[in-house]
Amino acid sequence: MTTTETIGRPAGSPTQPSATAIRRRKTARRARGALRSTGYVVVALILGVGLWQGAVEVYNPPRYIIPPPSSVWQSLVDLLTTGPSVPGSMWPQLGSTMEGTLLGFVVGGAAGIVLGVLAGEIQLARRLLYPYLVAIQSVPKVALVPVFATWFGFGLVSKVSLVVTLVFFPVLVNTLQGVVMSDPDQIDLLRSLSANRWQRLWHIRIPGALPLVFTGLELGVVFAFLGSILSEIQGAQSGLGVMLAQFQTNADTEATFALLVIMAILGFILNTAMRLIHKRVVFWEADGAAQLRTTTQNG
Amino acid sequence: MTTPAPDTVAPATDTEALAVRDLTLRYWSKDGSYVEALTDIDLRVREREFVALLGPSGCGKSSLLRIICGLTQPTSGEVLYHGRSAAAVSRRVGLVPQAATLLPWLSVLENVKMPAKILHLPKREAHERAMELLEMTGLTGFTKHYPKQLSGGMQQRVSVARALLHDPDFLLMDEPFAALDALTRDRMAAELQSIWLATKKTVIFVTHSIPEAVFLADRIVVMTPRPGRVSAQFTVKAERPRGLDRVYPESEELAVSIRQILEEHEKGAPA
Numbered sequence A: 001m002t003t004t005e006t007i008g009r010p011a012g013s014p015t016q017p018s019a020t021a022i023r024r025r026k027t028a029r030r031a032r033g034a035l036r037s038t039g040y041v042v043v044a045l046i047l048g049v050g051l052w053q054g055a056v057e058v059y060n061p062p063r064y065i066i067p068p069p070s071s072v073w074q075s076l077v078d079l080l081t082t083g084p085s086v087p088g089s090m091w092p093q094l095g096s097t098m099e100g101t102l103l104g105f106v107v108g109g110a111a112g113i114v115l116g117v118l119a120g121e122i123q124l125a126r127r128l129l130y131p132y133l134v135a136i137q138s139v140p141k142v143a144l145v146p147v148f149a150t151w152f153g154f155g156l157v158s159k160v161s162l163v164v165t166l167v168f169f170p171v172l173v174n175t176l177q178g179v180v181m182s183d184p185d186q187i188d189l190l191r192s193l194s195a196n197r198w199q200r201l202w203h204i205r206i207p208g209a210l211p212l213v214f215t216g217l218e219l220g221v222v223f224a225f226l227g228s229i230l231s232e233i234q235g236a237q238s239g240l241g242v243m244l245a246q247f248q249t250n251a252d253t254e255a256t257f258a259l260l261v262i263m264a265i266l267g268f269i270l271n272t273a274m275r276l277i278h279k280r281v282v283f284w285e286a287d288g289a290a291q292l293r294t295t296t297q298n299g
Numbered sequence B: 001m002t003t004p005a006p007d008t009v010a011p012a013t014d015t016e017a018l019a020v021r022d023l024t025l026r027y028w029s030k031d032g033s034y035v036e037a038l039t040d041i042d043l044r045v046r047e048r049e050f051v052a053l054l055g056p057s058g059c060g061k062s063s064l065l066r067i068i069c070g071l072t073q074p075t076s077g078e079v080l081y082h083g084r085s086a087a088a089v090s091r092r093v094g095l096v097p098q099a100a101t102l103l104p105w106l107s108v109l110e111n112v113k114m115p116a117k118i119l120h121l122p123k124r125e126a127h128e129r130a131m132e133l134l135e136m137t138g139l140t141g142f143t144k145h146y147p148k149q150l151s152g153g154m155q156q157r158v159s160v161a162r163a164l165l166h167d168p169d170f171l172l173m174d175e176p177f178a179a180l181d182a183l184t185r186d187r188m189a190a191e192l193q194s195i196w197l198a199t200k201k202t203v204i205f206v207t208h209s210i211p212e213a214v215f216l217a218d219r220i221v222v223m224t225p226r227p228g229r230v231s232a233q234f235t236v237k238a239e240r241p242r243g244l245d246r247v248y249p250e251s252e253e254l255a256v257s258i259r260q261i262l263e264e265h266e267k268g269a270p271a
Helices: A003-007 A019-059 A069-081 A091-121 A123-138 A141-152 A156-180 A184-192 A197-235 A240-249 A253-281 A289-298 B061-068 B086-092 B108-119 B123-136 B152-164 B182-199 B210-216 B249-267
Strands: B016-028 B034-046 B050-054 B076-081 B093-096 B170-174 B202-207 B219-223 B230-235
Touching: A019 A069, A069 A253, A091 A123, A091 A156, A091 A197, A091 A240, A091 A253, A123 A156, A141 A156, A141 A197, A156 A197, A184 A197, A184 B093, A197 A240, A197 A253, A197 B108, A240 A253, B016 B061, B016 B202, B034 B061, B034 B202, B034 B230, B050 B061, B050 B210, B061 B170, B061 B202, B093 B152, B108 B123, B108 B152, B123 B152, B152 B170, B152 B182, B182 B210, B202 B210, B210 B249, B219 B249, B230 B249
Parallel strands: B050 B202, B050 B219, B093 B170, B170 B202
Antiparallel strands: B016 B034, B016 B076, B219 B230
C-alpha cells in the first residue's frame, strides 16, 4: 500500500467537514462540558450537605448553634413560598435590597467610569483626584454608615450612599488604568491620520479600556450587594439585612441559614449576569483573560 | 484590479515627492544616556518611487519613518512633502505599522473605514472605496470577520487596505511583514508589488531583509547602525512586474554587495 492510499480518503467523501458541522460539534462539546461541570457541583453539594446532616445527627449540637440541613431547607421553602402580600414575607425585603444594590451600582459605576476616563485622559485631574482616591480606599466603608445615617436617615438614600462608595472605587481604578494603558501603536496610528485628542479618546482609549471597565463593574456588582446588606444590618427600614438581624435577635438560626443561602444565590446571579454582559460587550477579549484579572483583584 | 495590465505600470516620475533634509535625531534614553539616533540624513524620494530603507535593527530606520509620518519631531532638519512641511499634509500619508495594529473591536470592514471617520470623509464613498480595497487585497469574504479571527497575513492585508482608504500619496510601511512566516511573507511582497503597480503610490518601506528590499524596491537606501546615517544607495533595475519564481542576476549581485556593506557595518568599519 502506498502512502497516498493510506492518507487519502475514499473518492466522493468531503475532505473537510462543513462549517455548520464544525459549529454543531463545537456547540455539542460546550454543552457536554457545561453538563459535566454542573454534575460536579451537584455531587459536591450532596456530599457537603450529607456530611453536615451526618455531623448534626452524630454530635447533636443545640439547634440555635447549628441546625440540621433538613430544617434549614424547611425554612428556605417557607421563605420562598410566603407570598409578597403576607406580612413577614421575604419578597418585599428582597426587592428593597435589590433596589439599593442596583441603584447604587448604577450611580457608583457611572461616576467611576466618568471620573476614571477623565482622570485617565487628563493628568491634572489624575493628580488632583489621587489624594481623595487614597483616602476613599483607606477608610473602612462600614465606618461611613453612621455618617450617612446622620445625613440621610435610615432610608434608601443612606443605603445607596454606602453602595456608591463601595462600587465607585474598583470601577474608577480599573477604568483609569484601562484609559492610561491604551495601546501606543493604536494611538500612533490615529496620530498619523492627524486625529485630535477627542478622536483618540473616543476611538481608541475608551473602547480599549472596556475590558478593564467591565472587570471593575464585575467587582463592583459584588460590592454593591455587600454594601446593601451591610447597610441594612447596621440599621435600615427594610431589606434582607434587616430580616437577617431580626432572625438573629430571635435566635432563629434555621431562618438565618436559609436567608444566607438566598443571599449567596442572589450574589451568584448578580455576578454571573455581569460576567455574561462583560463577555457580550467585550467580545474581542481573549477567553480567560477577563476571569483571570477579576480573580487576581479579588484575592 | 489585482493584476495591472503592463501599460498601467507607471515608472517613478522625476517630480520630487519627498525630501528629508539634514535630519538629526538625538534624545535622552531612559537609562540616562544621550542617544544619537540619526545623523545628517538626506533623502530624496521621487513621485511613485518605491524606496526601501534597509539596515540592521537599531539603525534608526523606524525612527526615520516615524519622523516622516510626523509622529516624532526631529532634533534638527526638516521633512518636505512636495516642498511643504510635513505637519500640513499628514493626511496624505498612509501608515502600515509593524504589528498590523487593527482595532480588535471593529470588523474588518470597519477597520478599513476607520481613517474615513477620523478624516470626516463622506460615508458612502468611504464604504465603496473600502469594498474595492478589500477586493484588491483578497478579503471580500471576510468583511464581517473580526481581527482575532484572521491569520497574521490577512491582518496585515487589512492594514494595507486601511492605509490606502483615504487615497494618500505616500504609503509608509514599517517592516510590515516582519512578523509573518517566510512563505506568507513572500506572497505578501508579491501582492504588495501588484497593489503598488495598480495604485501608483510613493512607498517608503522599512525592512531589515535584503531579499525583500531587492524584490520590492526601485531604490534601496542602506543605513548604518547608531548613529543612523545613509551609507549607500542602490537602484534595482529588474523589470516590473517582478516574479518570485524568476531569477534576476543583477539583483542577486546587488544583494551580495549589500550584504557585504552590512557586514562591514557590523565590524565597525567606517561606512
